[in-house]
Amino acid sequence: MSIKKLSPEDLLALNKFAVDEGNPHILVDKTKCAQCTARPCLVVCPARCYRQKDGEVNFEYAGCLECGTCRVVCTYGGVTSWNYPRASYGVTFRCS
Template identity: 40%
Template sequence: MSDIKKKVNIDDKLFLNTYIADTASHLIIKDEGVCANCVEKNCTKFCPAGVYQYKDYKIVVGFEGCLECGACRIACPHDNIDWNYPRGGFGVQFRLA
C-alpha cells in the first residue's frame, strides 16, 4: 500500500503529544444543571481527545488531555462551556511524525 493510502490512527497521533497539565482547568462548565438536562451531550461526541465524559449524571472534564482545538466551544448547543487557552507554559505540545 502506498503512503498516501495509509490510514491515520488517531490514537497513534495522540500518543506522540506531550502535555504539561495545570492544576486548574481551563475548561469550565458554566452550569452543571444545564448539562444534566442537555439531551445532545455533544461534548462527549465531538472532542477528539475524549475530554468530556458523562458519569453519574455529571459531565467530568479531563482537561489535562485537551488538544486546544476549540471544537467543544462550538459544539455545545447551550453555550455552557467557558473556554480558555491554558495559562502560559501549560497545555499540549504537538509532535508531528
C-alpha cells in the same frame, strides 16, 4: 521511503501535555449538562475529554487539544469558560 500509518490513538499519544494543575482552562457546569439531551461534546471532542458515566457528563481538561470545538457546539451553556492554557502549559503537538 515508506510512511508508517498510525491510529488516532497512536498519534494522540505523541503529544505532550503540561497540565496546569488546579487551574483548568475550560470550565463546565454540570447542572447545565444535566439539562442537555443532545450532548454533542461527547462525540466531537477529538481527545475524548468529555465522557458520560451513569448518565452524567464528566469533563477532564488534562488531555485537551485546544481545538475549541466544544465551545462552538455547546448550545446549553455547559461550557461556562473557555481560554487557552497559561503560557508554558497545555498541549505540545509532535509529528514523530
